[in-house]
Amino acid sequence: MAPRIEVAAHAGVCYGVERALDLAEKAAGTAPAPVRTLGPLIHNPLVVAELAERGVTLAESLDGADAGSVVIRAHGVVPEVIEDARARGLSVIDATCPYVKRVHAAAERLVSQGFQLIVVGEGGHPEVEGIMGHADGRARVVSRPEDLDGIELERRVGVVVQTTQTLDALDAVVAELLRRADEVHVVNTICSATQERQAAARELAARADVMVVVGGRNSGNTRRLAQICAESGTATHHIESADELRTAWFTDAALIGVTAGASTPAAHIERAVAAIERLSGASDGTR
Numbered sequence: 477m478a479p480r481i482e483v484a485a486h487a488g489v490c491y492g493v494e495r496a497l498d499l500a501e502k503a504a505g506t507a508p509a510p511v512r513t514l515g516p517l518i519h520n521p522l523v524v525a526e527l528a529e530r531g532v533t534l535a536e537s538l539d540g541a542d543a544g545s546v547v548i549r550a551h552g553v554v555p556e557v558i559e560d561a562r563a564r565g566l567s568v569i570d571a572t573c574p575y576v577k578r579v580h581a582a583a584e585r586l587v588s589q590g591f592q593l594i595v596v597g598e599g600g601h602p603e604v605e606g607i608m609g610h611a612d613g614r615a616r617v618v619s620r621p622e623d624l625d626g627i628e629l630e631r632r633v634g635v636v637v638q639t640t641q642t643l644d645a646l647d648a649v650v651a652e653l654l655r656r657a658d659e660v661h662v663v664n665t666i667c668s669a670t671q672e673r674q675a676a677a678r679e680l681a682a683r684a685d686v687m688v689v690v691g692g693r694n695s696g697n698t699r700r701l702a703q704i705c706a707e708s709g710t711a712t713h714h715i716e717s718a719d720e721l722r723t724a725w726f727t728d729a730a731l732i733g734v735t736a737g738a739s740t741p742a743a744h745i746e747r748a749v750a751a752i753e754r755l756s757g758a759s760d761g762t763r
């Protein structure tokens with residue numbers, strides 16, 4: 477019997493990244509040229525190459541953008557970067573995800589209300605750096621409760637969280653803070669996109685005979701999806717493009733599962749599914 481192909485209920489590019497891609501593509505024809513993104517807009521080399529073909533190239537820093545426009549990524553930046561870009565005469569297209577802006581606003585509000593700010597997240601990540609930049613120098617980053625040991629806590633502590641963190645990580649830090657501070661004010665700024673993709677991948681991998689995970693090898697969230705699928709015991713293949721697929725992966729498979737990271741556009745998922753249909757003999761993929 478021909479195998480069935482099923483794409484995970486939540487897979488591929490999230491709202492914020494899709495919006496950033498749209499804004500960059502529109503800017504290519506309308507904003508002052510050349511249009512450059514400040515850092516890769518998305519952790520996916522194929523998409524970065526496609527954007528370059530449409531006239532949106534990459535600058536690693538403002539020093540690499542001497543004229544035209546810069547697109548700010550969905551992760552956001554510290555406010556000084558936008559001020560600096562404007563001071564250099566560049567046109568700024570701010571594609572910061574509205575959910576990330578919500579974290580910036582919460583950080584500013586808590587600091588203005590006198591709270592010391594704890595950011596639960598991954599130190600050095602561009603989104604976390606951007607959040608820190610909205611806290612007037614009063615923020616510290618922790619990823620786990622033990623990280624609080626090195627911090628002199630004030631009496632009143634405010635907490636925000638990097639959008640891609642888990643509720644478990646936030647819970648653990650907040651539980652420890654409640655033991656150490658008099659007042660703890662938490663704003664849960666987790667975005668559900670990551671959790672939804674992980675839960676859907678886990679659920680599908682538990683039923684599938686083989687999983688194909690589509691997305692950039694440099695994309696942390698795509699690698700994490702591949703890890704979740706592999707942990708379920710199902711044979712898992714992480715591919716960046718459809719030409720990496722192999723017929724042998726699908727021999728004897730009744731159900732082939734497909735998922736994709738938050739930096740994988742729908743067109744790439746479609747291409748992978750079409751190639752799997754050809755290689756596996758699946759006639760009608762269920763999506």
Ligand code: SF4
Binds near residue numbers: 491575576640
């Ligand atoms: S994961 Fe959520 S917060 Fe991050 S860019 Fe996507 S939609 Fe925005």
